[in-house]
Amino acid sequence: MPYILRAVKIRSKSSYNDSRMHISNIARSLWHLFFPHTCAGCGNDAISDKQLLCLSCITELPLTNFHLYAENPVQHIFRGRLPVSYATSYTYFSKGSLVQHLLHEFKYKNRKDIGTWLGHRLGEALKASPHFAQPDALVPVPLYRSRERKRGYNQSEVLCSAMANYLNVPVLENIVMRNSPTESQTRKTRIQRWQNIEGKFEARNLSSFGGKHLLLVDDIVTTGATLESCGRALLAAGPVTLSIATVGFATK
Numbered sequence: 001m002p003y004i005l006r007a008v009k010i011r012s013k014s015s016y017n018d019s020r021m022h023i024s025n026i027a028r029s030l031w032h033l034f035f036p037h038t039c040a041g042c043g044n045d046a047i048s049d050k051q052l053l054c055l056s057c058i059t060e061l062p063l064t065n066f067h068l069y070a071e072n073p074v075q076h077i078f079r080g081r082l083p084v085s086y087a088t089s090y091t092y093f094s095k096g097s098l099v100q101h102l103l104h105e106f107k108y109k110n111r112k113d114i115g116t117w118l119g120h121r122l123g124e125a126l127k128a129s130p131h132f133a134q135p136d137a138l139v140p141v142p143l144y145r146s147r148e149r150k151r152g153y154n155q156s157e158v159l160c161s162a163m164a165n166y167l168n169v170p171v172l173e174n175i176v177m178r179n180s181p182t183e184s185q186t187r188k189t190r191i192q193r194w195q196n197i198e199g200k201f202e203a204r205n206l207s208s209f210g211g212k213h214l215l216l217v218d219d220i221v222t223t224g225a226t227l228e229s230c231g232r233a234l235l236a237a238g239p240v241t242l243s244i245a246t247v248g249f250a251t252k
């Protein structure tokens, strides 16, 4: 092909590609205008559709890194109260914090995607821990039936499903039940929390789980009353080993 013709052909192909790119940019901008994808933490819209948090929010997450230590404050909560092999939390949790905002959106605003993201991060941390023994199964702390119906999902189950991808173990959703409703623990003292939750869980017979290591998962640990009550029900139902993992570790 003569040089001049080849040049025209290349130029026309390149301008065709430019136009296509331009149209696709316009389409993307229009889509973003009508269906904006924003950071779940701060609302910043300068993030890609695949990201949940912007770089600034990811940097702001107060990671505990407890999983890197053999002894940590979450284990101390349960010392003398519940025999646990290991216990850890992914982030610190305080009032008005980014983590509180994320957990609130996850639990009360139908943002299961936030729970899935946090579950992945928690599973990743446990997998990287030199002190955490691989569990045989994950057990989500159950909600009372009517509360789960109202919310549409159990937040601990969402976390477990995401974590299971990293730990490659099953999620046991129905081995422990919350057999009566409980009032919110938020405004209660340590003693009131325990009185409110004691004996509220019941586990089915776990004799076939003899010697198995179960990882009990919840969104947040404060005084540990809920996890202790749930853990006691599991230990009463069979000879299992327990560990505990939560997203948030509440600080005063």
Ligand SMILES: [Zn+2]
Pocket (backbone or CB within 6 Å): 039, 040, 041, 042, 043, 044, 053, 054, 055, 056, 057, 058
């Ligand atoms: Zn952000």
